[in-house]
Amino acid sequence: MKISLDNVVKTFDTFRAVHGVSLEIESGELVALLGPSGSGKTTILRMVAGLEYADGGQIYFGDEDATDIPVRDRGVGFVFQHYALFPHMTVAENIAFGMKVSKVKRSGEAIRERVRELLDLVQLSGLGERFPGQISGGQRQRVALARALAVDPRVLLLDEPFGALDANVRRDLRRWLRKIHDDLGITTLFVTHDQEEALDLADRVVILDKGRIVQQGTPEDVCRSPHDAFVMRFLGDANALPATVRNGKAYVQDVEFDAAGLADGSAEVLFRPADVAWREDGQGVPAQIVRVLDRPDSRRVLAKTTGGQSIEFDTAPEFPHRKGEAGFIDIRRPRVYASGRS
């Protein structure tokens, strides 16, 4: 089922959470809404579900205008951040809930059969008689997914689905969710503030800031060509050096960077920690090493440019230089953005 949002607006009291967002999610696609807290991503998800009504704009499921369809008739599967399992029901009863309250009557045997199938799907066979309080967080999240899938939803919506879990469990569940999505082919929209999760899992990433879409595209698109400094910073560690643009060139302490198309004035040069080479002499911005941190697979160097800017970069574990040494940072893949919005 294709989902379209057309200029959707939501205001809470005086706070505008979502400013005219338009978005298309193709049938069978897995899309991530990525943004910092307060970016409106959860509000958008809740409007698609019908848990909030849009103040303006339209939401379509296929060709049907779903804007005013109440949540219980909208046919969405929703997985909540903290699972929202019914604590007084067993795992099996939780999964069966949607089928029991449905207008479509099913026989007890049909419900039991479907619950068995779903327990198999989420790899929790044998745990049907446990209560949610008796299973682990990762298992609870899988029960929540099974419960959402039990009613054969037209779309699957997940709100920070792995936010409350350990890093390891999170990675496993991510791969597993991707597999389930590929097997079932259900249109899926999920919300996260974790860029790694979004890039790992989604076909397409929609990056939001302050209630607006700032960029959308495949993980490759958004990683390789971030539209602005916000996206660049939000997707991962980034260093920034203030620069001045003159005649299509940006200058950081006399070091020249290409800045074609940028108006003269102040700008920022952004680059990833991995895109720096340390030189003892020659080209680059002059800097001094402040600290060297060791990590399992690399060394992270904290340095300060002679202009007083702190920067961080990653080097091979064999990096021989020590605190206090002076040299030059040679920046690969720099990105120059006009100052202002960040």
Add this chain to the structure above:
Amino acid sequence: MKRRVLPGLPLSLGITLVYAAIIIVLPLIALVFKAASLGPADYWRIVTSDRAVASYVVTVSCALAATLFNVVFGMALAWVLVRYRFPGRRIIDALVDLPFALPTAVAGISLTTLFAVNGWFGGPLSALGIKVAYTPLGIMIAMAFTSLPFVVRTVQPVLEELDPALEEAAQTLGGSDLSIFARVVLPLLTPALLAGVSLSFARSLGEFGAIIFIAGNQPFETEITALLAFIRLEEYDYPASAAIASVMLIAAFVMLAVTNIMQARALRYTVRN
């Protein structure tokens, strides 16, 4: 003895136990001893006398009716106070505690004045043929008035803590308002509701001050057990009074045990394995 991190166990436990012994256990033991000073035959004769049995029937049936009323009305009140924001909400919230704060005799006299045949409520009601003052209905109203806060105050915090995502989840799964209330909200409120019910019922069984003014106190009709015990006391028949009181005591214990078992059952999902 094991070393403890938290200080003050011997002192606080000592004070608590002494206090509990003097204030709670000692009077109960005295009561049991006084009742036991009667022989078994006399005891049985007194507690099963027609007048005593009639008083049990009046007390228990009125207390049941009052508690049932409080379950419905108290839960509705708690629901409204927690779920909605409206002008005057805080005043109503404060008013809920009034029956606790008001001397029960004052409550009894006010209710009697209101529900007497020439009172504000009693007048119109008697025109409809409903008599409240000096009938079991009056007893029921007095009981309901004094025990209402128990249900509201036990249900309210649980309702406040109820995760709204549970109801939202039930909605996304297609549940109607009624089925969400019956299958999700009510079962989660049940333990608190049971606690409120048992307190409300216990209070109703033992209520005295508010009732004697409105009840009319006719033996076999509107005489409650607490009053009968009091009458025996006035007649200096202490053992008989203690015997009747012991029946109330046993009833209270049985009821607490039953509600505890029911609560444990309702909370069995919280037991980790």
